Amino acid sequence: MHAVKTDTGRALRTVPYRYDLDGLRGIAIAFVVLFHVFVGRVSGGVDVFLLLSGYFFLGSQLRYAPRPDASANPWWPVWRTIRRLTPALVVVLGASAIIGLLFAPQLRRTEIVEQFTASLLYFQNWELAAQDADYNVASGTVSPLQHLWSMSVQGQFYLVAIALAMVIIWLRRSGRDLSRWVGPLLIVVTVVSFAYAWWLHGANQPLNYYSTWTRMWQMTLGGLLALYGSRLTVAPWLKEVFTWIGLAMVLTTGLLFDGAAVFPGPAALYPIGGAVLVILGGGRLAGVLGNRFMRWLGDIAYPLYLWHWPLLIIALVVLGRETSGPVLGVVIVAVSLVLADLTHRVVEKPLRQHAKRPVRDERRARRAWHELSVSRAPRRRAVAGGTLAVVLVGLLAVQAVWQVRLSSIENVRLDPDRYPGAMALTGTPAPDVNPRPNPELLGPTTVSRIWTDGCMSRFGEDPTILPVDERGGDCIYGDPDSTFDVYLVGGSHSEQWITPLHALGEEHGFRIIPLVRQSCPTFVTDLDGIFGEDCRLFNQQVTERLAEADPDLVISTTTRPLIESGSSRETVPASYVTFWEFLAEQGIPFAGLRDNPWKTFPDGSPLSIPLCMLDIDDIHACGVAYDDFYQETDPAAAYLDPMRGMKAIDTSEWLCRDGHCPAVIGNIFVYRDSNHLSNQYAYSTAPLLWAEIGGFFPR
Structure with missing residues (x-):
């Protein structure tokens, strides 16, 4: 050759x-x-x-x-x-x-x-x-x-x-x-x-x-x-x-x-x-x-x-x-x-162009x-x-037409008399109307305003930069003129709570500063080995900021399933505890929200709940059995309740009834995908959320 x-x-x-x-x-x-x-x-x-x-x-x-x-x-x-x-x-x-x-x-x-x-x-x-x-x-x-x-x-x-x-x-x-x-x-x-x-x-x-x-x-x-x-x-x-x-x-x-x-x-x-x-x-x-x-x-x-x-x-x-x-x-x-x-x-x-190239x-x-x-x-x-x-x-x-439809549901506050959402679990009547929002429009893009405002650190972005440092006041929610600071930290399961928190901040006079990154729960030390180097770098910036700012309250999630390890039931990752111990050492109050259910296939891959509803229109089959996701009691309570200034909030009561967590509650679709709350349902939890965190605020 x-x-x-x-x-x-x-x-x-x-x-x-x-x-x-x-x-x-x-x-x-x-x-x-x-x-x-x-x-x-x-x-x-x-x-x-x-x-x-x-x-x-x-x-x-x-x-x-x-x-x-x-x-x-x-x-x-x-x-x-x-x-x-x-x-x-x-x-x-x-x-x-x-x-x-x-x-x-x-x-x-x-x-x-x-x-x-x-x-x-x-x-x-x-x-x-x-x-x-x-x-x-x-x-x-x-x-x-x-x-x-x-x-x-x-x-x-x-x-x-x-x-x-x-x-x-x-x-x-x-x-x-x-x-x-x-x-x-x-x-x-x-x-x-x-x-x-x-x-x-x-x-x-x-x-x-x-x-x-x-x-x-x-x-x-x-x-x-x-x-x-x-x-x-x-x-x-x-x-x-x-x-x-x-x-x-x-x-x-x-x-x-x-x-x-x-x-x-x-x-x-x-x-x-x-x-x-x-x-x-x-x-x-x-x-x-x-x-x-x-x-x-x-x-x-x-x-x-x-x-x-x-x-x-x-x-x-x-x-x-x-x-x-x-x-x-x-x-x-x-x-x-x-x-x-x-x-x-x-x-x-x-x-096809049959003639030779000119x-x-x-x-x-x-x-x-x-x-x-x-x-x-x-x-x-x-x-x-x-x-x-x-x-x-x-x-x-x-x-373009779809974006117009999407804009019609983003951050829309539904009539609570017709769409009570989570309040239906407390006895508020829910009339016979079609659930909202349209499940066709729900999905990974119907995210909270933290995403749309560019105030959430995403995959591929520099983990050493906090979006609030770049955008300043654009990333302050609730009452921006308040001096009572609430920091929202964690990943997308924390981010989803900005909708009720923003409404509560406007009503009760406190401001919310988000320090959140996609798929990055907050920890000091990764003891679980599943969160990655970018997440570690981001959390280093978060803990330094919290130590410097000394906020009046920090809010985040406290449980999650370790899908990466093959488990679909909630647990308290060991990494989370290192963050709570840090807050205790700093004397910073903390309100921990129990995670919502994740809908998955048997192999652990995500199963979209809105897609399931479009497919079979069954709020129970498209929901999650309580015991398939939750432990009998909130596992975070054993860690947080003994700590001064810390509280474990059991959100399962806002999402489930009689051993089942359905896809629709109070005429509102609960989820935007397989494991994140829709903005509309999250907003409906505002009274329940205030009842749990109101004690952290001056009266």
């Missing part, structure tokens, strides 16, 4: 089209579909697909850039890419939206609405990462748009590839040739991206799976193969061996690896290495990969990938099933193949405009494109 040819541009221009790689692409996506539907695992097919995207697309850009007549107008490659990718995506998303609206109310959720916009604008991978959405196997609780993260990564890479080609063209016109540096640049990017993926696999695998930067090496490696693969001379028998071994590696990936847990880290070298061998290979098996059927499978690979996942998820939701099973699975695969073929023939091919000084736009006036075919394409553009705009408008 030795290198030949030294001119990058000439080498790229002489590469023949590889129909066998079309077949490899078809096989890769076919295995994605089969493993999604029948196995419930990641097959590695998407990793291969991304490698081939780099090989084909970046290769085409680098073939064009060195041409002396290359156009320096970036619009044309962008427009060509839009025409290649967008029509099929818009059709699938439009159909998914209509089906979800008519038949699957469980899918009318805020996070999914936001994902429509993210998918259309090609940042779905970052949206999923921001929503902390692990890549999960198919079920009725998974987004039907989850799979489009890879299309977003691909689209982002295409823009980078176009930008690189434009830079080569622009520099070449100024007398500087960047072509010889392209290979070394891609090598550096590939190595750095792979190293980052390796590191992030151990640090944050969910982000690692979605990140464009950790996926970049798979696509730039494809570009390197386009640059240098044709320069390698390989014996025919060895090419045959390469193809057999490579294809075997691609096909067995899903059996050997749980891709969602390990890709795109070092384990991804297995499917990627297999695809590389196929690219370097040849022989009779390559001929089989390039036969008519395999090329057809490659042609429909993109729409097949688009269709199969929403069809699978919607079918599971509508039929109320957790898995597809063999019969339904076969139906889903068959329907996906038919729709993919129709989409390819009726949508993709007619709307060259320098070519008047392509003027000629296209002229063809509209003299030929029917361009007019039909224009009408079809205009129709899809209308659908696209309509889908983009969905999120």
Whole structure:
């Protein structure tokens, strides 16, 4: 095996089209579909697909850039890419939206609405990462748009590839040739991206799976193969061996690896290495990969990938099933193949840019405009494109409309005579009206004002900075002019209590200062080993601030289930006690709120209560049995009651009755997700909360 040819541009221009790689692409996506539907695992097919995207697309850009007549107008490659990718995506998303609206109310959720916009604008991978959405196997609780993260990564890479080609063209016109540096640049990017993926696999695998930067090496490696693969001379028998071994590696990936847990880290070298061998290979098996059927499978690979996942998820939701099973699975695969073929023939091919890419000084736009006036075919394409553009705009408008609906429930105080909420547990009558707020609108985004005001430290933000230091008075709640200071500390289960506390602060004249961070209970020492270094750093700032400020009262939660250790029942984490001892030493009063129930699946993963209500509309089945979450008595009381100035508040009495904690109480939905109170229900607890903490205030 030795290198030949030294001119990058000439080498790229002489590469023949590889129909066998079309077949490899078809096989890769076919295995994605089969493993999604029948196995419930990641097959590695998407990793291969991304490698081939780099090989084909970046290769085409680098073939064009060195041409002396290359156009320096970036619009044309962008427009060509839009025409290649967008029509099929818009059709699938439009159909998914209509089906979800008519038949699957469980899918009318805020996070999914936001994902429509993210998918259309090609940042779905970052949206999923921001929503902390692990890549999960198919079920009725998974987004039907989850799979489009890879299309977003691909689209982002295409823009980078176009930008690189434009830079080569622009520099070449100024007398500087960047072509010889392209290979070394891609090598550096590939190595750095792979190293980052390796590191992030151990640090944050969910982000690692979605990140464009950790996926970049798979696509730039494809570009390197386009640059240098044709320069390698390989014996025919060895090419045959390469193809057999490579294809075997691609096909067995899903059996050997749980891709969602390990890709795109070092384990991804297995499917990627297999695809590389196929690219370097040849022989009779390559001929089989390039036969008519395999090329057809490659042609429909993109729409097949688009269709199969929403069809699978919607079918599971509508039929109320957790898995597809063999019969339904076969139906889903068959329907996906038919729709993919129709989409390819009726949508993709007619709307694709068939003409060659324009060259320098070519008047392509003027000629296209002229063809509209003299030929029917361009007019039909224009009408079809205009129709899809209308659908696209309509889908983009969905999120704006949804935001208006969301704003109608955020921080809205319901009429207590019709919606008594927690007060119904004390005897206040609840008339027969539909519960509020609409469960379709409840979800991870219907958070308290601490979140929306930017006064809560979130994942990824500097844990050594307290938001109140940056935003000052914007992060003071209750009565900002009061001199009686109440500090609210902890994580999101403390944050949710700001709604009643703010109302009580305005009424009784005290101010609330939040020192809260996402998923970060307050402690001095992490004795449980589950809260992380960022949480430790944040809590160091919190305790220093409390020691300095000497507040009149501190409020936080006192119990939680140790889900990380496999327990779904409440307990007092040992770390919490270190914080209470600190407050006792400082002489700072403390009111501790017992945690609310967490609704989970048997494996400990969260089960959205609003989603459950949309699915089966049963306030008891969607609630939590008291004994499944709570201990017989508040376990924090044994620690706090003996301490001077400290009080354990048993909030279970505000959430449960007769051994059950239902999804709806007093005509209000209790939860916004699987384990956080809705703002409206939290507000309804204000009288009960004041009855417990009023003794801490001067009379």
